[in-house]
Amino acid sequence: MPIHIATPTIVEAVGNVPKRIEEYVGRVNSGHSSMRVARMVSPGGWQEPGQRPEFEELTVVLRGALKVDVDQLETAGRSK
Numbered sequence: 001m002p003i004h005i006a007t008p009t010i011v012e013a014v015g016n017v018p019k020r021i022e023e024y025v026g027r028v029n030s031g032h033s034s035m036r037v038a039r040m041v042s043p044g045g046w047q048e049p050g051q052r053p054e055f056e057e058l059t060v061v062l063r064g065a066l067k068v069d070v071d072q073l074e075t076a077g078r079s080k
Contacts (some may be wrong), residue, residue, distance in 0.1 A: 005030060008039070015048040026055070 008022035009029040019042045023029045026036035035056050044064070059066065065078040 003030065011038070013040075013048070015042075015046050017043050017046055019043070019046050019048075 005024055008024045011021040011023050011028055013019040013021050019040060021038050021040050023036060023038040025032050026038060027033050033055060036053075042064075050069075061079045063079050065076065067076045
């Protein structure tokens with residue numbers, strides 16, 4: 001059954017400076033526990049402690065750059 005999601009839910013983020021997460025689909029806004037669709041706006045220099053979410057997480061960088069450290073493997077990406 002389709003559901004209409006009129007507005008996202010603002011989710012508080014953990015990190016060294018404030019970051020905005022607007023969740024459209026996920027545990028908080030729609031009850032989906034296996035995935036999340038959210039828009040995140042992070043200021044330059046933002047960092048968070050390492051985590052292993054219980055849902056599949058995909059990241060698309062629309063503007064700026066992203067650096068990820070996972071188990072001593074480091075990778076970086078920049079939007080075009």
